[in-house]
Amino acid sequence: MPRKPRVEYAGAIYHVMSRGNRGDPIYRDGRDCETFLDTLDEACGRTGWRIHAFVLMGNHYHLLLETPEANLVAGMKWLQGTYTQRFNARHKLWGHLLQGRYKAIPVDRDAGGGYFPTVANYIHLNPVRTKVFDLGQEKLVDYRWSSYPLYLRPSKRPEWLVVDRVLGALGAGDDRAGREWYRKHMQKRVLEIAGNDTPRESDPAWDKIRRGWFFGSDDFRRELMVRIDDGLKGKRASSFSGEAIREHNEAEADKLIVQGLGKLGVLPGQLEGMRKGAPAKMALAWLVKKKTVVRNEWISERLSCGHPANIPGYVRRVELADGGQLAELKEILKSED
Structure with a gap:
């Protein structure tokens, strides 16, 4: 547990x-x-x-x-x-x-x-x-x-x-x-x-x-988040629970989204204007699910993807993509640059 x-x-x-x-x-x-x-x-x-x-x-x-x-x-x-x-x-x-x-x-x-x-x-x-x-x-x-x-x-x-x-x-x-x-x-x-x-x-x-x-x-909370981040290195985040870990995971997921937007050439303010099933949103949802353990509710709200139940389908489509725009976006997000 x-x-x-x-x-x-x-x-x-x-x-x-x-x-x-x-x-x-x-x-x-x-x-x-x-x-x-x-x-x-x-x-x-x-x-x-x-x-x-x-x-x-x-x-x-x-x-x-x-x-x-x-x-x-x-x-x-x-x-x-x-x-x-x-x-x-x-x-x-x-x-x-x-x-x-x-x-x-x-x-x-x-x-x-x-x-x-x-x-x-x-x-x-x-x-x-x-x-x-x-x-x-x-x-x-x-x-x-x-x-x-x-x-x-x-x-x-x-x-x-x-x-x-x-x-x-x-x-x-x-x-x-x-x-x-x-x-x-x-x-x-x-x-x-x-x-x-x-x-x-x-x-x-x-x-x-x-x-x-x-x-x-708030400064003390940020200090603790850094200490939690250091303490989790080399450990599975899913092995921990609680509000502190939830905040930590969401902060990490947000960093991934900001980095991903930069790689895709999308401005943060443009996300809300995209349709909920836009390829860029699906690719970002895939990245977050692949790298973190945040809940679908958080992802759907952060990316303006509509109902949280949409997230598993988006992630699966990107994961299985073997050509086309979704595959290209996936490769861009996988790059270390």
Whole structure:
């Protein structure tokens, strides 16, 4: 089954989330939470990871994780595998604890865009958003299994927890005044969520965090596309899936079309004026299908070919052409010049 690509590079930052198999709990009590944090501590020691925010919920966890070295995949394999072994040993279980592949969304580290503190807030406010405790009786700082209380209590922090980036992006320092400002900032966000009938929609950016394949600016997206392109060299694109790969494939297909138009002596603006079954359009559709795995819907829209169901027939006609205009166009597009 096609899989989503992992974008790994030194200095990358990810929003990592993993959920229990079938939605089952991955922490049955406080001792399990302590075991996970001990395992995370070991993982950070092995990999050099820096954690900027975390929260452990009943059946899932979130991390805002930085990899000084390009070792996300190796580190996550060790972290999740080791915790699963320890959980199963304690509870006398066997088999998978976590559901499928973990989610790892690259996060733009550009301080000007506000992406970093937005993800940290999303993580720290998770207990409020999912209503796992009574806001009338407890405060967010009372939720033990989060990095938020540790932001306010520096003496309790593990070495791998880094708070400077999040606080700095909000204009606060890691001193008494800065921590008090952050406490008030978070309390304000708690009240906003508590007064909202749809807590998940309290911040418009949260939907992008939940659904997107990256979180950042357009420049960051373009940077990631280049990294994905480098990572796919020598591999079959059809072995991967997901929105990132779809964008990558469509970008590659568009390059082929632009190059093909140049070879055929056709101006980009002339495509729309041609009939949907024009030989040049059929030849370009053949080229794209031969070199990429983009969908027929994209090709038909890009080339103004009418219904997507037309594309297979066009491709077949060009492939079988053994003389005439279609064969000539095919040979032109096959040339390396």
